[in-house]
Amino acid sequence: MQIAIIGLGKMGGNMVRRLLRGGHQVVAYDRDTAAVDRLASEGATGAKSLEDLVAKLNAPRAVWVMVPSGAPTEKTIEDVAKLLSPNDIIIDGGNSNFHDSVRRANALADKKLRFLDSGTSGGVWGLENGYCLMVGGDPTAYQHVEPALITLAPKDGVAYFGKAGAGHFAKMVHNGIEYAMMQAYAEGFELLRASEFGYNLADLSNVWNQGSVVRSWLLELAANAFKKDPDLSGLKAYVEDSGEGRWTVNEAVARAVPVPTIAASLFARFASRQDESFALRVLAALRNEFGGHAVKKA
Numbered sequence: 001m002q003i004a005i006i007g008l009g010k011m012g013g014n015m016v017r018r019l020l021r022g023g024h025q026v027v028a029y030d031r032d033t034a035a036v037d038r039l040a041s042e043g044a045t046g047a048k049s050l051e052d053l054v055a056k057l058n059a060p061r062a063v064w065v066m067v068p069s070g071a072p073t074e075k076t077i078e079d080v081a082k083l084l085s086p087n088d089i090i091i092d093g094g095n096s097n098f099h100d101s102v103r104r105a106n107a108l109a110d111k112k113l114r115f116l117d118s119g120t121s122g123g124v125w126g127l128e129n130g131y132c133l134m135v136g137g138d139p140t141a142y143q144h145v146e147p148a149l150i151t152l153a154p155k156d157g158v159a160y161f162g163k164a165g166a167g168h169f170a171k172m173v174h175n176g177i178e179y180a181m182m183q184a185y186a187e188g189f190e191l192l193r194a195s196e197f198g199y200n201l202a203d204l205s206n207v208w209n210q211g212s213v214v215r216s217w218l219l220e221l222a223a224n225a226f227k228k229d230p231d232l233s234g235l236k237a238y239v240e241d242s243g244e245g246r247w248t249v250n251e252a253v254a255r256a257v258p259v260p261t262i263a264a265s266l267f268a269r270f271a272s273r274q275d276e277s278f279a280l281r282v283l284a285a286l287r288n289e290f291g292g293h294a295v296k297k298a
Helices: 010-021 033-041 050-055 071-081 098-110 123-129 139-152 166-194 201-208 217-228 244-254 260-272 278-291
Strands: 002-006 025-029 062-065 089-092 114-121 132-137 158-160
Touching (some): 002 050, 010 123, 010 139, 025 050, 050 071, 062 071, 071 089, 071 098, 089 098, 089 139, 098 166, 114 139, 114 166, 139 158, 166 201, 166 217, 166 244, 166 260, 201 217
Parallel strands (some): 002 025, 002 062, 062 089, 089 114, 132 158
16 A cells, blocks of 8 residues: 655654565655655655655555654644645554544544554564554544554554544553563662672573563563673663653543552652752651761762
8 A cells, every 4th residue: 555654763764664565655754855865765755845745645645644742743743734635644653642642633533634543662673573553543544554554563463442542542551561561670680680699681681581471572672781781881870751651650640540560660760860869868867867877978
């Protein structure tokens, strides 16, 4: 089938390549003309502008937006919607807040445009392994683009979950779970490193991945990281969050659903960014005040 991809970064670019390998026709656009030229040399149809992209598509047009969430996604969808015709399809494959997806679906429906929100997981490994796709929105739009989705995903790695917002809500919770899993691995490896046994953490990660109940792709990635740098000395202990963990905790609070592990993993990321924690200085001061415990002076 024919489909357009807007946003040719690490994920968008590789999605174009995977679709091309699957025999699809892809019209590719990015503000970075070099990225467009690279993919055009690999078989995509390059577009010089959004207007050019829309002109090169056959009706009903299917346009996948793969740009950073927030303002860039909002602006891109607004701009491309002005150029499309009734019955055309816009797919948001970024990490948008599901509330925004519900709002966008309603606004686009008023223009007689169909909308899909696709939670997309796979990162830079998606080209070879495929992308896990959690999709919500217009069911007829899903049916139309399903051939492309099947190509993008590994076997059984794509499904339609219902009305608009369902795809991005699923991806939000997916990322919240990811936070908690990563935090558990991180704490476990720190305890192993602090022991007297001198573990080779790359070897241990590899052993755990052979049939143990904690085996996972994340553990494979941990093994790769430890092989490159056993002490991870080249990294700062500073961890960003891209928003989905916060949204997960906020939605849990709104629904009175306890998610203590996910919440704790989010707060651990916040703590990683503090060079000198005031809370821990307060803790030291209190121990000194009530028990005369020794403190270290700054």
